[in-house]
Amino acid sequence: MELIRDVFGNARRGEKIFIFTLRNDHGITIKITNYGGIVTSIETPDKNGKKANIALGFKSLEDYLTNTYIENCPYFGCIAGRYANRIAKGKFSIDGKEYSLPVNNGPNSLHGGITGFDKVIWVPNKIEKPDLIGVELKYRSVHMEEGYPGNLDLTLTYTLNHKNEFHIDYKATADRETIINLTNHTYFNLTGKKENILGHTLQLAAKTKTVNDSTLIPTGEIVEVAGTPYDFTTPATIGSHIGGLADGFDANFILNNPCKKLVKAGVLSEESTGRTVEVFTTEPGIQLYTGYYISEMVGKHGEKYGRYAGLALETQHYPDSPNHPDFPSTSLKAGDVFKSKTIYKFGTR
Numbered sequence: 001m002e003l004i005r006d007v008f009g010n011a012r013r014g015e016k017i018f019i020f021t022l023r024n025d026h027g028i029t030i031k032i033t034n035y036g037g038i039v040t041s042i043e044t045p046d047k048n049g050k051k052a053n054i055a056l057g058f059k060s061l062e063d064y065l066t067n068t069y070i071e072n073c074p075y076f077g078c079i080a081g082r083y084a085n086r087i088a089k090g091k092f093s094i095d096g097k098e099y100s101l102p103v104n105n106g107p108n109s110l111h112g113g114i115t116g117f118d119k120v121i122w123v124p125n126k127i128e129k130p131d132l133i134g135v136e137l138k139y140r141s142v143h144m145e146e147g148y149p150g151n152l153d154l155t156l157t158y159t160l161n162h163k164n165e166f167h168i169d170y171k172a173t174a175d176r177e178t179i180i181n182l183t184n185h186t187y188f189n190l191t192g193k194k195e196n197i198l199g200h201t202l203q204l205a206a207k208t209k210t211v212n213d214s215t216l217i218p219t220g221e222i223v224e225v226a227g228t229p230y231d232f233t234t235p236a237t238i239g240s241h242i243g244g245l246a247d248g249f250d251a252n253f254i255l256n257n258p259c260k261k262l263v264k265a266g267v268l269s270e271e272s273t274g275r276t277v278e279v280f281t282t283e284p285g286i287q288l289y290t291g292y293y294i295s296e297m298v299g300k301h302g303e304k305y306g307r308y309a310g311l312a313l314e315t316q317h318y319p320d321s322p323n324h325p326d327f328p329s330t331s332l333k334a335g336d337v338f339k340s341k342t343i344y345k346f347g348t349r
Contacts, residue, residue: 055310079118
């Protein structure tokens with residue numbers, strides 16, 4: 001196994017940013033930067049042993065800092081927080097006190113606001129053990145940053161092992177009650193971006209989903225997916241189910257995991273390459289987003305992206321949970337410890 005640290009470039013205020021390369025003995029190579037906790041690439045072999053990058057991202061830090069990227073922000077590979085997904089009208093209350101967040105997605109707040117965890121600089125440290133390698137990232141989100149109460153201390157660890165498992169572990173504590181919902185926003189394209197993701201096959205361990213209003217905020221209703229385009233309880237291609245959906249999929253599926261155990265949430269696969277990604281998580285939900293609103297953009301090194309270029313499988317709590325007392329709680333009280341784990345396991349068929 002191999003772990004390499006290189007300089008990735010300088011942030012807008014001149015801070016030096018690093019990129020870490022994690023490589024195991026089975027041909028898996030993952031690159032991670034401490035800017036936004038972004039997974040910039042995931043290289044895996046196909047069924048014939050040919051390697052390709054299966055994650056949307058850029059080879060240059062400058063591409064993540066351009067106005068085009070920031071204004072259209074597709075959140076390639078980043079850590080989304082302090083609250084991943086949407087909060088209605090950017091408002092929530094704790095003990096009767098209302099808090100207001102930046103509204104950056106129609107009438108709602110999305111992925112932590114204007115400067116969420118996807119745009120901050122994390123303090124990195126290498127992790128090197130006999131059976132795994134990785135990067136530990138730390139960040140302190142100060143009281144009222146982006147409108148969220150409490151000083152929040154976060155530790156994020158990315159590790160790769162010999163089993164081709166990419167572990168993402170989250171840990172956080174706060175000095176007063178706050179809310180927290182974290183996810184990694186990697187977009188996958190198992191063809192190595194030679195084709196769009198409509199031919200990918202997906203299976204999810206979810207028989208129900210939350211119902212959204214027109215702004216993608218849950219109404220509170222939970223429905224069965226059987227007999228609808230959202231039914232991925234048996235393997236189906238994205239393209240075979242997407243027909244009647246004007247904007248593709250952007251939906252929260254319920255994993256029925258009230259005890260916060262590590263459960264298998266789903267499997268993504270692609271027939272021509274044989275590549276597979278199995279997803280395991282302790283979270284109660286998984287958001288499927290098929291990238292309808294990914295803007296047409298070209299990176300400094302020729303990376304081309306646009307609609308349906310990749311799909312995200314975001315393990316997380318439900319959208320707008322602070323405003324739905326019947327949803328699994330996203331409250332973190334002072335002195336308590338938030339923990340969450342997600343595993344992406346790479347393979348071939």
